[in-house]
Amino acid sequence: MSDIHKLVAQYFQLVDPQHLALPDGAVLVQPSVQTALYERMFNESTLSPLPPANYRERVLKLILSRMENSLKDPEEDEIQDDLMNSWSSLVAQPKASALEQAQKLSHIKYIAPTSAGELNDPERSVITSESRGLILSAGTTGFRTWEAALHQASFLASAVGEALVHGKRVLELGAGTGLVSLFCARYLGVQSVVATDRELALIDNMRACVSLNQSGASLPIYPAVWEWGTPLDTTGDLAELVSDAGLQFDVALGADLVYDADLVPLLLKTVRDLFENYGVEHFIISATLRNEDTFRTFLTGCETNSFAVDMLPFESAPTEDQTGFFHTTSIPIRTYCISRSMSGAH
Numbered sequence: 206m207s208d209i210h211k212l213v214a215q216y217f218q219l220v221d222p223q224h225l226a227l228p229d230g231a232v233l234v235q236p237s238v239q240t241a242l243y244e245r246m247f248n249e250s251t252l253s254p255l256p257p258a259n260y261r262e263r264v265l266k267l268i269l270s271r272m273e274n275s276l277k278d279p280e281e282d283e284i285q286d287d288l289m290n291s292w293s294s295l296v297a298q299p300k301a302s303a304l305e306q307a308q309k310l311s312h313i314k315y316i317a318p319t320s321a322g323e324l325n326d327p328e329r330s331v332i333t334s335e336s337r338g339l340i341l342s343a344g345t346t347g348f349r350t351w352e353a354a355l356h357q358a359s360f361l362a363s364a365v366g367e368a369l370v371h372g373k374r375v376l377e378l379g380a381g382t383g384l385v386s387l388f389c390a391r392y393l394g395v396q397s398v399v400a401t402d403r404e405l406a407l408i409d410n411m412r413a414c415v416s417l418n419q420s421g422a423s424l425p426i427y428p429a430v431w432e433w434g435t436p437l438d439t440t441g442d443l444a445e446l447v448s449d450a451g452l453q454f455d456v457a458l459g460a461d462l463v464y465d466a467d468l469v470p471l472l473l474k475t476v477r478d479l480f481e482n483y484g485v486e487h488f489i490i491s492a493t494l495r496n497e498d499t500f501r502t503f504l505t506g507c508e509t510n511s512f513a514v515d516m517l518p519f520e521s522a523p524t525e526d527q528t529g530f531f532h533t534t535s536i537p538i539r540t541y542c543i544s545r546s547m548s549g550a551h
């Protein structure tokens with residue numbers, strides 16, 4: 206993968222500047238690379254959405270200082286005007302404080318990993334709206350995309366993952382920013398995806414993002430409020446999905462839903478409800494194993510309910526080898542397929 210392509214993908218995902226894969230200064234000063242950096246990262250008249258100004262300023266500062274350190278012959282090597290002009294205007298712009306910035310929603314563009322490092326694949330990207338700096342915002346953990354969602358989206362971006370949802374009626378639980386559902390709707394050929402969360406603010410936020418991800422035909426995504434343990438409201442937007450058999454799905458998805466042991470009984474009850482009343486055959490759940498005992502409680506509960514539990518053999522690439530949907534792997538992330546009954550195991 207070209208260094209610039211990876212840097213651009215990380216930049217639009219607002220990867221912490223200190224973790225960006227910055228090429229050497231000798232590469233950065235090449236005139237063609239400088240032009241590419243400007244056109245693909247800083248040109249305000251053609252790029253949208255751009256990262257927030259203070260993030261752009263931090264990244265450009267790193268790039269310029271790396272370039273300056275490798276300028277050998279001031280007569281021949283120079284930093285191009287476009288980049289210097291971007292720098293001047295970024296420095297001059299009034300900035301939000303770090304706290305204000307953390308609380309604000311920013312548009313983030315997530316670029317999917319390229320298959321086997323192929324650069325010729327058409328770029329697949331999803332735009333979300335998030336407040337990245339906060340764990341809790343507006344009382345929910347859902348205003349940022351978590352590692353488990355990026356892991357699950359990376360799995361779904363693979364041929365094996367896509368096959369699980371292609372042509373299917375999909376339901377996502379606790380969808381948060383909606384990254385996984387938006388990716389399914391835009392690129393994975395799902396029949397429909399109902400992206401649910403209990404927080405109305407998250408559902409409104411997802412609805413606002415749908416149009417940012419649409420180019421032409423409307424996407425088959427239906428954001429809907431759903432609090433586990435309550436009936437799923439089949440009026441409103443979901444009415445058009447209801448058949449004679451009621452509202453039916455094939456596959457359910459969930460990422461980072463088991464962060465608290467207290468949530469486990471309700472989540473298990475919800476999975477049973479999906480299997481028994483909504484036609485769901487498989488629940489694909491990705492979990493960051495912050496506390497293995499908590500996730501073990503969930504898996505044990507699945508067995509007690511006679512669900513079939515399969516750990517899928519998908520691992521996130523190490524951070525330095527990732528080509529998109531960048532996420533840390535310092536804490537292991539696992540994906541499981543939970544199926545309706547032992548006899549439904551595959």
Ligand SMILES: C[S@@+](CC[C@H](N)C(=O)[O-])C[C@H]1O[C@@H](n2cnc3c(N)ncnc32)[C@H](O)[C@@H]1O
Nearest residue numbers: 346347350351354379380381403432433460461
């Ligand atoms: C840690 S976030 C994960 C969000 C997203 N799946 C991701 O990985 O980026 C957990 C999400 O589950 C939702 N959630 C938690 N308990 C819920 C419940 N009882 N009913 C519906 N959603 C719930 C929260 O609102 C939040 O958006």
